[in-house]
Amino acid sequence: MLYVWGVAQLEGAEVLLRIEDHDRQRSRPAFEESILRDIDWLGFEPANDVSPSRSPFRQSDCGERYERALSRLARDWHVYRCTCTRKQLAQAVRPLPTGERPYPGTCKRLMHPADVPHSLRVAWHPRASPECFEDGLQGPQKQEPRLQCGDMVVRDRLGQWSYQFAVTVDDLSHSIDFVVRGLDLLESTGRQLRLARMLGRARPPRYYHHPLLVDQHGEKLAKGRGAFPIRSLRAAGCAPLDVLGRAALGAGLLTEPGPVRASEAGPLVERAHTAWRGQDRCRPQ
Helix, strand or coil: CCCHHHHHHHHHHCCCCCCCCCCCCCCHHHHHHHHHHHHHHHHHCCCCCCCCCCCCCCCCHHHHHHHHHHHHHHHHHCCCCCCCHHHHHHCCCCCCCCCCCCCCCCCCCCCCCCCCEEEEEECCCCCCCCEEEECCCEEEEECHHHCCCCEEEEEECCCCECCCHHHHHHHHHCCCEEHHHHHEHHHHHHHHHHHHHHHCCCCCEEEEEEECCECCCCCCCCHHHCCHHHHHHCCCCCHHHHHHHHHHHCCCCCCCCCCCHHHHHHHHHHCCCCCCCCCCHHHCC
């Protein structure tokens, strides 16, 4: 959150709050309530509200938007049914150093009927040029989705929209022009840029991938690895300034412990990255 709001402060931008609950198996209303409560408690103010009933900023409420995007994609590009399971893919393809297993195109020409369990994949153009972009922090990037992930899933066999497809459609629908997110999503950028162009986006967003909070082993902090959720820190009597101070220290925005206010996110990011001002940051080509 410090990087997201900090970069927004430096850019004179607003932060759009979006509930990305495309995975219905792992999403719960209580999780959403906790996110909203944590953001408010820490002192961050998004530019929009998310209605508790139906909202264009909650992915589970936006099925029609994704259906329209899928129709457009299928009209102009090759979208096909894939019956391969994760187990079959794991047996067929060795993982890359990133952990991904690029889909080998097994079902691309098989024309499976609609009444068999299947996911939907979009076939990348075989002669598309690599995706080259300038990341605001990580510098020049060159990615080729065909080699990274192969033909990409847009909807899984449970009927759920994939993360890559949903966020690309959302960014286009919400006119997002600047994306700030963790370094673990850097590898997703090339495929989202390509997919957005296939959906008709003329001008890509700028991207800024920030460092992650990690443990002593260099692993991303997560509840499954012993990280304390914000609600637990709040219940233990921690103040918002102290929680943000811990986060700033872990993210390298502070060199020694100290309290931090949400309004100080921009100066912290600027001091940590002295080249921020005065350079041509991530300008679209």
